[in-house]
Amino acid sequence: MGFRETGESSRRHFLRGAGILGLASLLAPRWAGAETEMGARQPIGVIGAGHIGGTVGGLWVKAGHDVMFASRNPAELTTLVASLGARAHAGSVAEAIAFGEVVFLAVPYGAMPEIGHDYGAALRGKIVLDAGNAIAPRDGAIVAEAEALGIGLTSQKYLPGARLVRAFNTLNYKILAQEANRPPPRLAIPIAGDDAEAVAVAAHLVRDAGFDPVVVGKLADARRFQRGAPGYGQAVSAPELKQKLSLAP
Ligand SMILES: NC(=O)c1ccc[n+]([C@@H]2O[C@H](COP(=O)([O-])OP(=O)(O)OC[C@H]3O[C@@H](n4cnc5c(N)ncnc54)[C@H](OP(=O)(O)O)[C@@H]3O)[C@@H](O)[C@H]2O)c1
Numbered sequence: 001m002g003f004r005e006t007g008e009s010s011r012r013h014f015l016r017g018a019g020i021l022g023l024a025s026l027l028a029p030r031w032a033g034a035e036t037e038m039g040a041r042q043p044i045g046v047i048g049a050g051h052i053g054g055t056v057g058g059l060w061v062k063a064g065h066d067v068m069f070a071s072r073n074p075a076e077l078t079t080l081v082a083s084l085g086a087r088a089h090a091g092s093v094a095e096a097i098a099f100g101e102v103v104f105l106a107v108p109y110g111a112m113p114e115i116g117h118d119y120g121a122a123l124r125g126k127i128v129l130d131a132g133n134a135i136a137p138r139d140g141a142i143v144a145e146a147e148a149l150g151i152g153l154t155s156q157k158y159l160p161g162a163r164l165v166r167a168f169n170t171l172n173y174k175i176l177a178q179e180a181n182r183p184p185p186r187l188a189i190p191i192a193g194d195d196a197e198a199v200a201v202a203a204h205l206v207r208d209a210g211f212d213p214v215v216v217g218k219l220a221d222a223r224r225f226q227r228g229a230p231g232y233g234q235a236v237s238a239p240e241l242k243q244k245l246s247l248a249p
Pocket of ligand 1: 047048049050051052053070071072073093106107108109111114115131132133134135168169170171172173174
């Protein structure tokens, strides 16, 4: 059963009450991803099919998810999509948002106000994994905002109503491509969000991509692994990342 189908609000309420540790077993089987024998065939929309979107989206395709890659120029995504096989598709940003139960946002962070303006309504209620980093001078005025407010709360400001989770922002795409699904200990991916069910779904997708999720906290805590912070750029295992961030083992 998908989140958009029946009883969404009561189910979400129930899941929140259950607490995050119990969520994995309570989530619908389709979100158990590659960890179950049922297989994983989840529609994911990837906005921004460059280095990070192409890499992580490609890992999800390999894990059995259906992925629609989008950019402002979807005709340029033909080669990427052809290389990934039948589960990969290309489309416009609007099409990828409509396609995905989950949306992965992997655009230069300076595009966040434009994405919010143009697609904020469509993203309302969607689980959105946001990998953007605010980089000066590339991203302009929003860099100062992300530093002052924290990047998680800044993203939420531009995407109100989206069920936002910060994820996949800390490591270079080449490291992700090389180290995905390596023998244990797998690389850790820090994640943070205010919506417990969205965080649990993100954790599954981190695992499906071939890494171990480390839940750092709420969106406000995403500043602990934004660019320049101690959790950023750490190509380490989950126990090591938890130790660096003083999180419970
Ligand atoms: N590269 C990394 O290793 C890495 C690692 C972690 C996080 N990040 C972060 O992830 C984000 C993307 O980085 P990247 O290196 O993947 O960049 P990239 O290779 O330049 O790809 C950016 C993608 O976003 C699309 N795009 C740009 N503006 C857009 C808009 N307004 N609406 C829709 N699509 C748009 C681009 O296509 P069009 O221009 O055709 O629209 C392109 O497909 C950045 O915030 C970056 O800081 C990057």
